[in-house]
Amino acid sequence: MSLKIIHQERQEFSAERMAEVQALIAQYPEGKHKSALMRILHMAEEDFGGWLSVETMNYVAEILNIQAIEVYEVATFYTMFNLEPTGKYVFEVCRTGPCMLVGSDNIIAYLEEKLEVKMGGTTADGMFTLKTAECLGACGYGPMLQCGKQYHEHLTKDRIDEIIASYRSGVVPKEIAR
Amino acid sequence: MSRKILLEHDDVPGIETFDVYRKHGGYRSVEKALKTMSPQNVVEEVQKSGLRGRGGAGFPTGMKWSFLAKPEGVPRYLLCNADESEPGTFKDRYLMEKIPHRLIEGMIVSSYALGANTSYIYIRGEYMWILDILEKAIAEAYANGFLGKNILGSGFDLDLRVAPGGGAYICGEETALIESLEGKRGNPRLKPPFPAVKGLWGCPTVVNNVESIAAVVPIVNDGGDEYAKIGLGKSTGTKLISASGNLVRPGVYEIEMGITVEEFIYGDQYCRGIANNKKLKACIPGGSSVPILPAHLVTKTAEGTDRLMTYESLAEGGFASGSMLGSGGFIVFDEDQCIVRNTWTFARFYAHESCGQCSPCREGTGWMEKVLNRLEHGQGTLEDIDLLAEINKKIEGNTICPLGDAAAWPVAAAIRHFREEFEWHVTHPEESQKRNYGLVLPKSTLV
Numbered sequence: 001m002s003l004k005i006i007h008q009e010r011q012e013f014s015a016e017r018m019a020e021v022q023a024l025i026a027q028y029p030e031g032k033h034k035s036a037l038m039r040i041l042h043m044a045e046e047d048f049g050g051w052l053s054v055e056t057m058n059y060v061a062e063i064l065n066i067q068a069i070e071v072y073e074v075a076t077f078y079t080m081f082n083l084e085p086t087g088k089y090v091f092e093v094c095r096t097g098p099c100m101l102v103g104s105d106n107i108i109a110y111l112e113e114k115l116e117v118k119m120g121g122t123t124a125d126g127m128f129t130l131k132t133a134e135c136l137g138a139c140g141y142g143p144m145l146q147c148g149k150q151y152h153e154h155l156t157k158d159r160i161d162e163i164i165a166s167y168r169s170g171v172v173p174k175e176i177a178r
Numbered sequence: 179m180s181r182k183i184l185l186e187h188d189d190v191p192g193i194e195t196f197d198v199y200r201k202h203g204g205y206r207s208v209e210k211a212l213k214t215m216s217p218q219n220v221v222e223e224v225q226k227s228g229l230r231g232r233g234g235a236g237f238p239t240g241m242k243w244s245f246l247a248k249p250e251g252v253p254r255y256l257l258c259n260a261d262e263s264e265p266g267t268f269k270d271r272y273l274m275e276k277i278p279h280r281l282i283e284g285m286i287v288s289s290y291a292l293g294a295n296t297s298y299i300y301i302r303g304e305y306m307w308i309l310d311i312l313e314k315a316i317a318e319a320y321a322n323g324f325l326g327k328n329i330l331g332s333g334f335d336l337d338l339r340v341a342p343g344g345g346a347y348i349c350g351e352e353t354a355l356i357e358s359l360e361g362k363r364g365n366p367r368l369k370p371p372f373p374a375v376k377g378l379w380g381c382p383t384v385v386n387n388v389e390s391i392a393a394v395v396p397i398v399n400d401g402g403d404e405y406a407k408i409g410l411g412k413s414t415g416t417k418l419i420s421a422s423g424n425l426v427r428p429g430v431y432e433i434e435m436g437i438t439v440e441e442f443i444y445g446d447q448y449c450r451g452i453a454n455n456k457k458l459k460a461c462i463p464g465g466s467s468v469p470i471l472p473a474h475l476v477t478k479t480a481e482g483t484d485r486l487m488t489y490e491s492l493a494e495g496g497f498a499s500g501s502m503l504g505s506g507g508f509i510v511f512d513e514d515q516c517i518v519r520n521t522w523t524f525a526r527f528y529a530h531e532s533c534g535q536c537s538p539c540r541e542g543t544g545w546m547e548k549v550l551n552r553l554e555h556g557q558g559t560l561e562d563i564d565l566l567a568e569i570n571k572k573i574e575g576n577t578i579c580p581l582g583d584a585a586a587w588p589v590a591a592a593i594r595h596f597r598e599e600f601e602w603h604v605t606h607p608e609e610s611q612k613r614n615y616g617l618v619l620p621k622s623t624l625v
């Protein structure tokens with residue numbers, strides 16, 4: 001992915017979160033603190049609206065005392081990092097072989113129809129972004145999608161209706177325990 | 179027989195907590211190793227066990243450990259590979275989610291054997307909730323004196339940390355994993371030097387899969403010789419199999435190596451046959467990188483003998499009529515599935531995941547995806563099928579890491595065994611679109 005230059009007003013970690021960040025950095029040997037970069041980027045995404053602006057990446061570079069380019073290099077390599085704003089909830093639907101075998105194509109079509117937006121797009125109300133993803137390690141429980149820290153597995157049309165209704169009402173839908 | 183060693187007690191409520199795990203015999207191997215064995219003793223037991231790496235390549239773990247360089251005054255590292263991104267593989271996740279302490283216990287004993295005082299579990303970024311589970315369990319292990327300084331009064335210190343990836347299959351390759359752990363892009367390194375000599379931060383490093391490390395627990399508890407009695411021939415022990423695709427009961431199974439493929443697919447204890455009373459069309463037994471087998475070569479070898487769930491039997495017949503155990507990602511296709519479409523999804527996966535460092539892989543995986551896309555959508559030509567084989571040959575063996583091979587092999591195998599189906603897509607462009615291969619939602623998923 002190439003670097004998208006999207007700006008956002010600079011935000012900073014809360015004092016509490018900063019303590020967490022510093023503790024993380026302290027886990028690594030002297031001079032090897034760059035190892036904490038990826039974890040801090042995940043935290044920044046979580047705290048600053050689900051994506052990384054240039055300001056955020058520069059801020060992380062300052063915290064780690066590394067060049068901004070070192071942060072850009074990493075943020076553009078790893079596909080989990082969003083470099084542009086997304087909807088409130090991002091649905092990443094797996095479409096690789098094993099999920100395809102159990103109907104992920106149908107799930108993708110149904111989601112696009114139901115949310116009236118194509119894969120890659122965001123609903124007009126800014127609630128949902130749809131994306132396709134490659135194998136997420138849930139192949140035996142497909143079709144599936146990931147939303148934040150939650151995996152939604154064994155998807156059917158009815159289940160998708162439930163999940164969407166739940167997110168709309170601000171509740172993260174629970175998964176059935178295996 | 180289904181045999182639970184790694185997944186023992188996975189059905190006990192609360193087994194993810196230290197107390198319940200400990201009550202069920204957890205952390206015995208740490209007591210045994212630290213109090214009664216030297217690090218070299220542990221390495222020897224692992225050598226005797228015949229354990230082979232469970233990450234995909236099947237390299238003997240004990241031998242790998244014996245290669246670790248031990249220069250004076252230089253720290254050594256053990257890295258656990260929990261990147262688990264090979265399509266069809268979801269076993270490490272099951273173990274970590276259900277019994278996180280099994281992995282932690284294995285990490286302690288293995289770190290002791292290797293003389294590592296700081297070890298890391300590198301986990302794929304999408305498994306963020308499992309990272310939380312692991313960190314909670316690690317905190318419990320610290321609180322109970324199994325991690326930290328002077329563990330059980332033995333003088334052995336160990337810090338264990340978890341680090342997340344960011345969504346890149348390539349970081350499962352051991353040198354890319356090391357780069358990533360250093361906070362860089364996941365570009366594989368040229369070997370030599372091997373990680374055993376120069377790994378994390380230039381120090382001697384061992385990288386092992388989650389399942390390999392968990393297997394060290396029963397090896398230390400019962401001894402390497404006892405462990406070697408489980409399984410068949412050089413395929414010692416049990417193996418976690420991730421079963422997916424059109425099965426009545428997909429999921430993660432721990433099997434004793436040596437059971438037949440027939441029993442695994444159709445047996446009551448395992449997958450219970452093909453979903454919706456359909457017939458078996460094909461199977462990829464070891465994750466997306468290994469060759470696909472057509473139905474007649476799945477349960478039998480080309481010689482007509484029973485195919486077994488072992489490294490050797492699954493590979494019997496070489497690339498002409500065999501496959502590989504790989505990561506144990508067992509993907510099953512019913513009679514209605516489209517091999518062309520599946521092959522295309524894999525090619526798309528590899529094109530997406532190529533790190534871009536080597537041109538043959540970066541360009542080649544992209545071309546393969548384009549050509550397969552054409553074929554799948556009824557716009558291909560017969561020459562395209564040969565073109566795929568050509569591209570294949572140009573990638574194979576011409577790259578720094580094996581991702582290029584992993585991308586090329588499944589395409590070559592699909593064409594080898596299902597050429598007619600590829601040709602049919604060319605000669606029947608319209609029908610191939612209407613037949614909706616792979617678009618059928620099996621009843622089993624309609625809860």
Ligand SMILES: Cc1cc2nc3c(=O)[nH]c(=O)nc-3n(C[C@H](O)[C@H](O)[C@H](O)COP(=O)(O)O)c2cc1C
Binds near residue numbers: 232234259347353579
């Ligand atoms: C492209 C690629 C991806 C890989 N992905 C994984 C993975 O997700 N998990 C894993 O354990 N090994 C993976 N491996 C294998 C590792 O490089 C390494 O051999 C393994 O972690 C060694 O552990 P083991 O000896 O315990 O199997 C991958 C290899 C390649 C080339």
Ligand code: FES
Binds near residue numbers: 139142
């Ligand atoms: S193929 Fe969808 S989770 Fe693995």
